[in-house]
Amino acid sequence: MKRLLATAMTAALAVGGVTGAATASGFKLDGDPKPAMIIFSQKNDGGWSQALDEARQKLETSLDMRIPVVENIPENATSIRPAVELFIDRGHNIILGSAFGYSDTFKELAEKYPNVLFLNPAGITNGDNLKSYYGRTYESQYLCGMAAGAISKTGKLGFVAANPFGLVNWTVNAYALGAQAVNPDATVTAIYTGAWNDPVKERAAAEALVEQGVDVIGQHVDTPTPQIVAKEKGIHGTGHHRDLSEFSDATQCSSVWVWDRFLGPEIEKIAAGEFEPAPYGAFLSIAEGGTDIACCGDAVSEADKAKIMEARQAILDGKHVFAGPLNDRDGTERVAAGAVLGDGDLWNMDWFVDGVITQQ
Amino acid sequence: MTDFLINWIANIPGFAVPFALAALGLIITEKSGVLNLGAEGFMLMGAMAGAGAVIVMGGYPLLALVIAAAAAATLALVFATLTIGLRVNQVISGLLMVFLAQGLTSLIATQQGWTNKAFTGLGKLPLGPLKDIPVVGPILFNQDLIVYLTVPIFFIAAYVLTRTHVGLRLRAVGENPEAADAAGVNITLYRLAAVIIGAALVGLAGGYLTVVVAKIWVDGMAGGRGWIAIALVIFARWHPWRALAGALLFGCVEALIPRVAAAGIGVPQYFMLMLPYAVTLGVMVWTSLARSGASSEPSALGQPYVREERH
Numbered sequence: 001m002k003r004l005l006a007t008a009m010t011a012a013l014a015v016g017g018v019t020g021a022a023t024a025s026g027f028k029l030d031g032d033p034k035p036a037m038i039i040f041s042q043k044n045d046g047g048w049s050q051a052l053d054e055a056r057q058k059l060e061t062s063l064d065m066r067i068p069v070v071e072n073i074p075e076n077a078t079s080i081r082p083a084v085e086l087f088i089d090r091g092h093n094i095i096l097g098s099a100f101g102y103s104d105t106f107k108e109l110a111e112k113y114p115n116v117l118f119l120n121p122a123g124i125t126n127g128d129n130l131k132s133y134y135g136r137t138y139e140s141q142y143l144c145g146m147a148a149g150a151i152s153k154t155g156k157l158g159f160v161a162a163n164p165f166g167l168v169n170w171t172v173n174a175y176a177l178g179a180q181a182v183n184p185d186a187t188v189t190a191i192y193t194g195a196w197n198d199p200v201k202e203r204a205a206a207e208a209l210v211e212q213g214v215d216v217i218g219q220h221v222d223t224p225t226p227q228i229v230a231k232e233k234g235i236h237g238t239g240h241h242r243d244l245s246e247f248s249d250a251t252q253c254s255s256v257w258v259w260d261r262f263l264g265p266e267i268e269k270i271a272a273g274e275f276e277p278a279p280y281g282a283f284l285s286i287a288e289g290g291t292d293i294a295c296c297g298d299a300v301s302e303a304d305k306a307k308i309m310e311a312r313q314a315i316l317d318g319k320h321v322f323a324g325p326l327n328d329r330d331g332t333e334r335v336a337a338g339a340v341l342g343d344g345d346l347w348n349m350d351w352f353v354d355g356v357i358t359q360q
Numbered sequence: 361m362t363d364f365l366i367n368w369i370a371n372i373p374g375f376a377v378p379f380a381l382a383a384l385g386l387i388i389t390e391k392s393g394v395l396n397l398g399a400e401g402f403m404l405m406g407a408m409a410g411a412g413a414v415i416v417m418g419g420y421p422l423l424a425l426v427i428a429a430a431a432a433a434t435l436a437l438v439f440a441t442l443t444i445g446l447r448v449n450q451v452i453s454g455l456l457m458v459f460l461a462q463g464l465t466s467l468i469a470t471q472q473g474w475t476n477k478a479f480t481g482l483g484k485l486p487l488g489p490l491k492d493i494p495v496v497g498p499i500l501f502n503q504d505l506i507v508y509l510t511v512p513i514f515f516i517a518a519y520v521l522t523r524t525h526v527g528l529r530l531r532a533v534g535e536n537p538e539a540a541d542a543a544g545v546n547i548t549l550y551r552l553a554a555v556i557i558g559a560a561l562v563g564l565a566g567g568y569l570t571v572v573v574a575k576i577w578v579d580g581m582a583g584g585r586g587w588i589a590i591a592l593v594i595f596a597r598w599h600p601w602r603a604l605a606g607a608l609l610f611g612c613v614e615a616l617i618p619r620v621a622a623a624g625i626g627v628p629q630y631f632m633l634m635l636p637y638a639v640t641l642g643v644m645v646w647t648s649l650a651r652s653g654a655s656s657e658p659s660a661l662g663q664p665y666v667r668e669e670r671h
Contacts, residue, residue, distance in 0.1 A: 042466060042579060046476030072466070158622070164629055191621040194633040198583045199574035201618070204375075208618035211367050223578050228478045247478050359621055359629035 026273075027129050030115050033271040035059070035094035036087040037069040038080070040101060047222040047241035048257075052098050052121065054242075055259035062264050067096075075101020077108070084109055088116055094267060097123060106130055117270055121259065123281065132281035133262065135290025137167065137240075138174035138346070140255035141218070142321045143293045143308050144238040145178025147253035148216040149186045150304035151236050152179070158209030159190040159218040160202055160226040166347040168192075171220045171240075171255075173353045174321050180355055181311070182304065189214060190358040199225040210235065216252075227251045236299055243294035252297035253308075261289030283343055287316050322346070329354045362495075368619050370499045373507040374573060376604075376611030378403075378565040380510055382589035383596065383603040384517055385561025390598060391521060392554035393534035393660040394443055397454025400586030401461030402432040402559045406566025408465035411577035412474045414481060414570075421482035425506070425567045432563020433556045435461060440555045444548055447664035458586075466579050474577050481575040482506070504572055506564075510604075513561075518600045530554060534658030537665040547665050562586070588640065595643045598656045606643065613639055 043053040049071070056067050073083045080102055084095055097106055097120030106118045110130035123132030148157050157179055161168050172190045179186035189212060191205040202221050206229035209217060217237040219226040227248035230237035239245070239254035262284050269275055284290030293312065296305045315321070324335035328351040335341050352358060382399055389396045396402075409431030413424035435457070442453040469475045482504055490501035521527040532540035533550045541547050569585070570577050588610065596602035617632050 042470050042475070044470065044473075044475060045579070189622055189624060191618050192629050192633070193618075195583065197578055197580070199576050199578055199581055200569055200583065203574055204371075204614065205618040205621070207371075208367075208622040211363075211619070212622045223476065223576065224478065225574060225576055228576065247476070357624040359625070359627055359632065 027117065027270070027275045027277075028115075028273050029093050029117065029270060031091075031093070033063075033094055033267055034065070034092045035067045035096055035267060036090075036092040037067060037096040038073050038083050038087075038098060038102070039069060039071040040073055040075050040099040041071070043069060043071040045222070046224060046247075049098060051242050051257035052096075052259060055257070055263060056096070058260040059264055059267070062260065063267060068092075075099050077105045080105040081109065088113060093117065094119070094270060096263070097121065100124065103132065117275065119263065119266065126277065126279055126281050128277055129275075131266075131275075131278055133284060133290075134167075134281070135257060136283060136285045137220075137255055137291050138170040138321050139286050139315050140291040140293045141171040141220070141240075142174040142178035142181075142315075143295065143312055144218060144253040144255055145175035145188075146182050146308045146311060147178075147296050147300050147304070148175065148218055148236070148238050149179030149182035150301070150307070151252060151299045152183065152186065152216045154213055154215050155183055155186045156212070156214045157186060157188045157216045157218065158206070158212070158214035159188050159220070160205045160209070161190050161192045161220045162196045162222070163194060164192045164350075166349045168220050169349045169352070170322075170346055172356060172358070173349065175218050175238075176353050176356045177321060178311075182307070187355045187357055188218070190356060192358070193221060195221075197222045199223045202226055203229055206230070207233075224248060236297075239294075245294070245297060249297070252299050253293055253295040255291050256294050258289055258292045261292075263289075265289075280343075285315070286312070326353065328352060329356060364619065364623060366495060366498055368615055370502065371615040371619075372608060372611040373503050373510075374611075375614040376607040377507055377510050378568050378573075378585055379589055379592055379610050380565075380604050380607035381513070381568065382562045382565035382586060383592040383607060384514065384600055385558040385565070386589060386593045387558075387596070387598050387600055387603060388517065388521070388530075388561070389554050389558030390593065390661055391534045391658055392530050392551045393537060393658050393663065393665070394551050394555055395450040395454065395662040396439070396555070396558060397451060397590060398439055398457025398461070398559075398586075399454075399562050399589050400582050400584065401458040402435060402562040403566035403569070403582040403586040403589075404461045404465045404580065405435045406432040406563030407570045407581055408469050408474070408566075408577055409563070410567030411477075411479070411570040412469065412472060414479045415474050415477055419480065421480075421571050422505070424571050425482070425564060428567025428571065429560040429564040432566065433560040435464075435563075436555050436559030439559070440552050443664065444551045444555070447666065450662050450664070462580060469577055469579070476576065476578055478576050481571040481573075506568055506572060514600055514604055521600065531658070534660055537660050537663075541665075541667060547667075551665075562589070565589070588636070591640050591644065595647050597647065598658065609639065609643075610636060 039049050041049045094117045100122045103123040103125040107125035110118045118130040120132050176188040193201040202225040206226040210233045215235045217226045217230045224244045224247035227237045227244045231248040231250035237250045239251050243254045245251040320340035322341035324339045325337040326335040406428035410424045410428030413427040442448040443450050485505050487501040491497045529545045592606045595606050
């Protein structure tokens with residue numbers, strides 16, 4: 001979807017991972033925090049939007065407040081503006097978005113309503129009372145890659161991906177690196193469907209992968225179709241967005257959004273008058289509440305599970321998935337020994353590590 | 361390499377069937393002079409209804425496909441009322457159907473909890489020992505029932521359209537409704553039947569997408585295939601067999617794309633993602649250059665019929 005494409009572009013601007021100095025903007029809410037959420041698609045889409053809605057429900061409990069939600073607000077100004085203004089008229093002062101396509105309208109509204117705070121996932125605009133955020137999905141996909149590498153008997157993994165750009169490419173690369181941490185000979189064959197939400201193409205891709213002999217299928221698309229194919233074919237899979245074992249018991253590990261872990265403390269900070277603007281938005285690690293893993297299924301042995309949890313702890317402690325020395329599959333050095341890949345390079349990632357089989 | 365070719369060719373019919381059935385449905389409708397741009401909407405309706413039926417009934421995929429066709433036909437009653445009854449502009453009415461179906465399918469599926477729910481759909485129907493014949497077996501004799509049925513459906517449709525009185529009258533209604541009316545043909549009845557039958561076939565194509573192919577429903581999952589069917593009809597110049605050939609061409613491309621990628625063949629992926637659209641474009645250009653050949657575009661296509669109105 002457009003929302004993600006532009007996240008990539010956004011961050012292309014955020015060269016080198018410059019992060020904003022942690023200074024409070026002096027933003028003050030009028031009264032108590034009253035958040036409301038606006039979702040661009042239907043909220044029970046089984047993936048991205050549902051993860052946001054689930055975070056909203058958890059926040060209602062943890063913050064002990066009602067957070068209303070409105071769904072199916074398309075990504076254009078004429079739809080977004082009235083929805084937001086209706087909430088503001090009703091006294092809501094924290095507006096939670098859901099899409100890249102909200103970026104420009106939120107920027108405009110944030111300037112019009114300086115006393116309202118806007119938070120938008122996968123957005124690309126930021127300001128004194130507007131912050132975009134996205135997760136470092138390569139961390140969780142690395143861990144699921146480990147699970148995939150551990151259960152694969154052939155060492156041949158498949159991956160069904162949406163569109164070929166930075167934030168999808170980094171999940172493919174991280175998946176391969178994770179698998180190779182367990183099985184150095186593991187390969188990942190990735191197919192890009194060119195669509196986020198097309199189960200027909202996803203099934204075609206997954207079946208073509210099975211014909212090539214893969215025995216675990218990972219994914220970065222919006223529907224659980226690849227997991228369902230894995231189940232039908234008697235092999236395993238790993239999911240994205242949410243815990244896809246709900247759809248298919250073939251699913252052994254999922255990279256899941258945990259937005260409530262970010263939004264909860266963020267709303268509390270806002271309420272305390274300590275909101276910190278970030279010129280390039282928030283790029284959240286597992287520790288900060290971007291993604292985490294739902295792991296593991298029965299096919300992963302206890303020993304392997306322990307290894308995965310150990311690696312998760314290492315990432316929490318600061319280990320970077322794309323740490324040098326790291327070459328791409330053509331032999332070009334991408335990260336020097338002792339260095340890690342910068343955020344700008346991540347968003348612009350257009351290369352693949354050794355062991356990834358995909359078209360250029 | 362042999363395996364690659366067999367896997368590829370064996371997968372072509374499954375990709376071609378939705379295009380073929382939808383294009384055939386559109387041809388039948390348009391032969392009567394009613395332009396149906398709502399294919400994407402009728403396909404969505406069929407896809408959603410088929411998925412919902414399987415989920416609710418807990419199986420019976422063939423019955424679900426019938427329900428898919430019936431649901432699209434029901435929606436087509438609205439389209440028929442607009443275009444034939446009220447003589448509303450057919451282009452606008454068709455586009456309206458697309459938007460109506462997008463909203464309606466999303467609403468119903470959400471309310472009923474059918475979205476993103478996996479189910480067991482219609483499986484393959486291997487034809488006994490025939491499927492074990494090397495090469496030919498997996499390609500021709502290990503398909504699903506709808507693939508087998510598509511061939512007789514085309515025979516029947518082509519026969520009725522060109523070799524029977526009913527077909528002759530239908531074509532007369534689409535070519536010259538005044539003359540047909542003068543000859544005693546019931547224009548409204550023929551157009552109504554053509555719209556309903558056509559939409560049922562497009563709905564069946566949609567049902568095929570969910571019940572046979574994806575075995576899951578997600579919002580908007582027709583994914584533009586209805587529009588491609590409309591392009592196919594123009595490419596086929598309203599001839600059923602040419603439409604089938606066009607559908608197979610699309611099936612070839614769609615079945616090839618993931619297999620080339622999975623085999624790690626070094627074709628640029630953007631080229632592959634572009635391929636179906638490039639083929640559509642090429643086909644349209646070729647058709648318009650080859651205009652000299654016989655096109656059977658109905659002369660009265662898109663024109664509402666008002667008795668005694670002078671043109």
